[in-house]
Amino acid sequence: MAKILKEFNDNPHILNIELGAGCGNFGHKYHPECFLTEKRTLSEVKQVCKDFYATIFSCDAYNIPCEENRFNHVVMCNPYGYGFNDREYGMSLLSELSRVLTNQGRVIILGTMNNKFAMPSRIKRRVDEFNSQNIFSRFHYSVQEIDCSVDYPEHTFFYTDSIQSVFPRYRTSLTCYK
Amino acid sequence: MTIDSIRNTLSDIRLAERSVKDDYYGRFHSHLYSMFQFSLLSEIARPKSSAFDSYRYHGLEQYILDHTTLIEKEEPANIDANLLDDARDVLKKHIKKLLGKEGDSDTLKPIINFTADAYENLLMYDMMHNDSQHNPWKATYDILTKGYIYLVSDSRDLMEEFKPKIIGETKEISDNIGFITKINKEKEFKGLILDNRLSTQSMVYLYLKSHAVGLHKAKSKDKIREYLSNNKRIINNQYLLNWILLPLKRAGLIGSCNSGYYFINSEEDFKNSYQFQKSKIDAMQRTLDILNKRAEEKGFQIS
Numbered sequence: 001m002a003k004i005l006k007e008f009n010d011n012p013h014i015l016n017i018e019l020g021a022g023c024g025n026f027g028h029k030y031h032p033e034c035f036l037t038e039k040r041t042l043s044e045v046k047q048v049c050k051d052f053y054a055t056i057f058s059c060d061a062y063n064i065p066c067e068e069n070r071f072n073h074v075v076m077c078n079p080y081g082y083g084f085n086d087r088e089y090g091m092s093l094l095s096e097l098s099r100v101l102t103n104q105g106r107v108i109i110l111g112t113m114n115n116k117f118a119m120p121s122r123i124k125r126r127v128d129e130f131n132s133q134n135i136f137s138r139f140h141y142s143v144q145e146i147d148c149s150v151d152y153p154e155h156t157f158f159y160t161d162s163i164q165s166v167f168p169r170y171r172t173s174l175t176c177y178k
Numbered sequence: 179m180t181i182d183s184i185r186n187t188l189s190d191i192r193l194a195e196r197s198v199k200d201d202y203y204g205r206f207h208s209h210l211y212s213m214f215q216f217s218l219l220s221e222i223a224r225p226k227s228s229a230f231d232s233y234r235y236h237g238l239e240q241y242i243l244d245h246t247t248l249i250e251k252e253e254p255a256n257i258d259a260n261l262l263d264d265a266r267d268v269l270k271k272h273i274k275k276l277l278g279k280e281g282d283s284d285t286l287k288p289i290i291n292f293t294a295d296a297y298e299n300l301l302m303y304d305m306m307h308n309d310s311q312h313n314p315w316k317a318t319y320d321i322l323t324k325g326y327i328y329l330v331s332d333s334r335d336l337m338e339e340f341k342p343k344i345i346g347e348t349k350e351i352s353d354n355i356g357f358i359t360k361i362n363k364e365k366e367f368k369g370l371i372l373d374n375r376l377s378t379q380s381m382v383y384l385y386l387k388s389h390a391v392g393l394h395k396a397k398s399k400d401k402i403r404e405y406l407s408n409n410k411r412i413i414n415n416q417y418l419l420n421w422i423l424l425p426l427k428r429a430g431l432i433g434s435c436n437s438g439y440y441f442i443n444s445e446e447d448f449k450n451s452y453q454f455q456k457s458k459i460d461a462m463q464r465t466l467d468i469l470n471k472r473a474e475e476k477g478f479q480i481s
């Protein structure tokens with residue numbers, strides 16, 4: 001925790017963060033100047049990720065150790081094991097994201113059609129619920145169908161096991177207004 | 179499938195008063211075997227380590243829900259995300275009610291959520307392929323209907339927190355996932371840690387796939403054990419048969435003949451395996467017919 005806090009404080013110019021980065025290094029490729037974070041520690045990630053060279057910080061998506069309004073972009077690449085499938089956890093995640101995002105900051109979520117943690121219709125349901133319960137911040141929701149080979153041609157996405165490749169089909173964007 | 183029918187079905191679930199290993203042990207392994215079938219069929223499933231940790235478990239889960247047609251013949255139907263959401267809420271609420279004052283404790287949150295996740299997977303698969311026998315979460319649902327809520331985890335902290343009475347733990351398997359169950363007794367958890375049968379299955383499958391392609395190249399159990407032994411896996415004949423070869427056979431991935439086991443590849447192999455299984459069904463049918471006839475003679479109606 002102390003390490004990531006120091007990193008956030010020492011690098012105020014880095015305004016993007018990827019959650020659940022795994023072996024992918026997606027954040028660095030498509031959002032330069034981005035903190036890569038994971039629930040696992042760097043040594044745990046290195047055990048499963050071949051030739052992994054990036055620096056990754058251990059961080060819980062529901063409890064990001066930084067001050068309010070810290071990031072312009074939060075990236076979630078095919079999240080699994082955390083996200084929007086559960087009402088309670090989904091609302092808690094949206095609260096945390098609204099806290100760490102700047103006004104008009106964006107959450108970018110890539111997911112496959114059957115990823116229960118990132119199904120666009122489920123995210124929309126959570127956002128509607130969040131907006132109806134919050135006066136000071138709200139999210140604007142939009143979704144796009146994507147073709148990874150066109151949109152992200154130089155990147156291989158992986159499942160949680162870091163073994164099998166995956167092709168996200170939707171990009172959901174949530175813009176935060178405060 | 180409607181939320182009312184789901185609510186009705188779930189309302190019958192009660193937590194068991196007594197924990198019985200037979201209620202969950204075989205069913206949990208059956209769940210894993212069904213999941214692992216997809217991995218073996220995917221062609222690209224080459225584990226980087228022999229450990230079966232929760233990242234592999236969840237990766238496989240996600241992979242299956244994206245690739246059901248590896249096993250299913252029909253294209254998947256659409257998933258009703260709203261119904262999934264509502265069903266999850268109904269189950270969580272019901273479990274919390276059954277747990278009484280324990281239901282709101284933070285300690286039990288991971289168990290309640292995992293049980294709801296597994297139920298959600300069951301419904302997702304069922305929405306895509308109605309009533310399929312290949313749905314890997316049928317077995318976990320059976321454990322729930324037997325009165326257990328559960329958690330799959332490789333987190334030592336979590337395992338320590340639940341202090342389950344673990345069955346068959348060894349040092350060798352300590353990197354694998356564990357299965358923790360909870361019944362209607364406060365602060366009592368039981369469970370098991372997965373042994374290395376899935377990685378051994380994978381090794382045997384890949385061995386037969388490269389060294390025993392087709393009926394005429396079958397390898398005997400001794401040869402297979404010798405191969406495993408050379409790769410530092412020492413297992414006895416019984417274990418090899420029951421926990422490694424039989425699940426692979428039941429998944430239709432390998433066949434057997436008098437000289438041993440082989441990777442099913444050609445039309446002849448498929449026909450042979452099909453006929454072999456059919457002859458077993460025919461033999462069982464003959465026994466059923468005899469039982470029926472004898473019962474009838476005594477005036478009993480049994481079917």
